[in-house]
Amino acid sequence: MILGKVQGTVVSTRKCSNLVGYKLLLIEPYYGDKSNIFVAADSLGAGIGELVLITTDNTTQYALDRSAPVDAFVVGIVDAPPQIGK
Secondary structure, three states: EEEEEEEEEEHHHHHHHOHOEEEEEEEEEEEOOOOOEEEEEOOOOOOOOOEEEEHHHHHHHHHHHOOOOOOEEEEEEEEEEEOOOO
């Protein structure tokens, strides 16, 4: 899983029918290389600036409510930034 911050949205009026109903978000990783922004599908309603928990790769399909061509999916909206070393 990846912890990331929502930086924006992707608008696509024409897309695979299995993607209809998912919001597409631009995610910046919270740790590591901040330039590796990627797209994740969301059904929880995360907004710009929120910290989210993302599942990726083959585990993504377990989180979806239907089969869709998605390799990153928002599975949680984080209430507070992690506290490391405390």
